[in-house]
Amino acid sequence: MTDLHRLSIRELSEGLKKAQFSSRELTEHYLKRIAKIDAKVKSYVTVTAEQALAEADAADAALKAGHAHALAGIPLAHKDIFCTQGIKTTAGSKMLDNFISPYDATVVAKAKAAGLVTLGKVNMDEFAMGSTSESSYFGATGNPWALDHVPGGSSGGSAAAVAADLAPIATGTDTGGSIRQPASFCGITGLKPTYGRVSRFGMIAYASSLDQGGPMARSAEDCAYLMNVIAGHDAKDSTSVDKEVDDYVANLNGTAVKGLRIGIPKQYFNVAGLDADVKARVEESLKKLEEMGATLVEIDLNMTEAYVPTYYLIAPAEASSNLSRYDGVRYGYRCENPKDILDLYKRSRSEGFGAEVQRRILIGTYALSAGYYDAYYVKAQKVRRLIQQDFLKAFENVDVIAAPSAPTTAYKIGANLSPTEMYLGDIYTLAVNLAGLPAINAPVGFDKDSLPVGLQLIGNYWSESQLLSIVHQYQQNTDWHTKRAAIAEENA
Numbered sequence: 251m252t253d254l255h256r257l258s259i260r261e262l263s264e265g266l267k268k269a270q271f272s273s274r275e276l277t278e279h280y281l282k283r284i285a286k287i288d289a290k291v292k293s294y295v296t297v298t299a300e301q302a303l304a305e306a307d308a309a310d311a312a313l314k315a316g317h318a319h320a321l322a323g324i325p326l327a328h329k330d331i332f333c334t335q336g337i338k339t340t341a342g343s344k345m346l347d348n349f350i351s352p353y354d355a356t357v358v359a360k361a362k363a364a365g366l367v368t369l370g371k372v373n374m375d376e377f378a379m380g381s382t383s384e385s386s387y388f389g390a391t392g393n394p395w396a397l398d399h400v401p402g403g404s405s406g407g408s409a410a411a412v413a414a415d416l417a418p419i420a421t422g423t424d425t426g427g428s429i430r431q432p433a434s435f436c437g438i439t440g441l442k443p444t445y446g447r448v449s450r451f452g453m454i455a456y457a458s459s460l461d462q463g464g465p466m467a468r469s470a471e472d473c474a475y476l477m478n479v480i481a482g483h484d485a486k487d488s489t490s491v492d493k494e495v496d497d498y499v500a501n502l503n504g505t506a507v508k509g510l511r512i513g514i515p516k517q518y519f520n521v522a523g524l525d526a527d528v529k530a531r532v533e534e535s536l537k538k539l540e541e542m543g544a545t546l547v548e549i550d551l552n553m554t555e556a557y558v559p560t561y562y563l564i565a566p567a568e569a570s571s572n573l574s575r576y577d578g579v580r581y582g583y584r585c586e587n588p589k590d591i592l593d594l595y596k597r598s599r600s601e602g603f604g605a606e607v608q609r610r611i612l613i614g615t616y617a618l619s620a621g622y623y624d625a626y627y628v629k630a631q632k633v634r635r636l637i638q639q640d641f642l643k644a645f646e647n648v649d650v651i652a653a654p655s656a657p658t659t660a661y662k663i664g665a666n667l668s669p670t671e672m673y674l675g676d677i678y679t680l681a682v683n684l685a686g687l688p689a690i691n692a693p694v695g696f697d698k699d700s701l702p703v704g705l706q707l708i709g710n711y712w713s714e715s716q717l718l719s720i721v722h723q724y725q726q727n728t729d730w731h732t733k734r735a736a737i738a739e740e741n742a
């Protein structure tokens with residue numbers, strides 16, 4: 251079969267069960283595509299062909315024996331921030347260029363237990379800090395819709411791999427938009443779950459109170475399948491929540507769009523820098539949801555202006571603490587011939603970290619230092635609470651909140667935005683992490699340059715099923731999620 255990469259997760263699962271094709275055939279099919287097409291896209295940092303084929307054979311055996319999990323034998327790609335035993339985990343950094351984790355992240359372990367086949371590890375901004383994936387030590391990834399454009403970030407490799415049909419599903423992480431924004435830039439679906447829904451164990455920490463892993467795929471239905479595997483309490487992550495997990499697949503038709511109240515924040519649609527095409531596509535998608543029976547309700551989110559400064563204090567503060575473990579002593583990059591211990595720390599860190607990571611460590615260290623702590627860090631924490639309350643108030647009147655996922659479509663590679671320009675591009679995603687809420691990106695059309703536009707729906711706590719269900723129903727009434735980039739149409 252030449253078009254195995256066209257099949258949805260449900261179709262793949264059925265095909266494998268009925269032995270229409272084997273996991274080995276499917277895995278070889280994807281590996282062939284990666285060998286040919288990823289030479290242009292550059293979404294993978296590491297391809298684990300041998301291990302993938304061994305996993306595929308094991309899945310085939312389980313399928314034959316009739317005791318396989320629903321997803322057994324289906325390939326996936328992991329963002330290179332999830333620790334994988336025996337396989338390099340780099341976090342896109344020179345610091346971890348040679349790092350091999352002695353254990354699997356819980357997300358990886360769960361995927362393995364479900365019989366999913368790991369194709370490899372995909373590219374990302376260094377330590378997940380960025381919005382373009384260009385800060386990766388391993389170089390930029392191309393956007394499958396226009397290879398001279400970025401796929402977004404930080405989970406840019408995950409989004410590009412899915413959009414180019416180089417993996418049917420991928421894991422991503424989202425600290426301030428890193429699942430939703432690349433999903434938006436690459437025209438795929440991506441879900442950022444409620445903080446605590448997916449274990450962070452073995453997920454390399456950027457800003458621990460904001461980081462959350464989630465699924466990236468071509469449709470809400472495919473995301474639901476992966477959510478069923480990765481969601482749940484984990485004793486190894488004290489911030490993961492011990493709360494019953496929904497059956498996200500069974501619930502796909504659970505929420506009726508009819509009667510749904512969708513909040514439209516006034517402040518969001520007047521943001522300077524909101525691209526006219528993005529605004530138009532998002533408004534059209536809302537119109538469609540209205541036709542499907544939803545009601546649009548104008549709401550106020552008064553704290554909008556505080557999102558960027560609050561996040562860019564809290565996230566770097568946590569990063570400066572988390573990244574202090576990379577000292578050149580225990581693991582990771584170590585400089586040549588250190589004179590003494592201070593020289594070892596200094597040079598290992600200045601040679602091992604890229605510019606953006608160093609910038610954030612400096613900002614964070616400053617914000618946490620004695621004398622500035624109250625003025626910056628404590629104040630930001632107070633504003634964070636106000637941002638959360640703003641959302642909770644809004645959810646008294648509406649079921650979900652709509653926004654663009656990003657104010658623009660994908661930037662050109664090398665556009666070299668200043669840090670502040672880049673940070674402002676996160677305006678629509680940051681508050682969701684600050685409040686710990688779930689949110690989803692759905693592709694809703696293209697701009698004048700044929701680059702994808704994404705709609706973001708923000709839900710109340712634990713509403714992942716509702717968000718997936720709304721987008722699933724939207725996708726059954728539209729075909730934006732079925733559009734493929736020209737490069738995805740190529741055969742290996």
Ligand code: GLN
Nearest residue numbers: 378380424425426427428
């Ligand atoms: N773009 C944001 C940042 O640079 C978000 C990154 C993320 O979610 N990991 O921090």
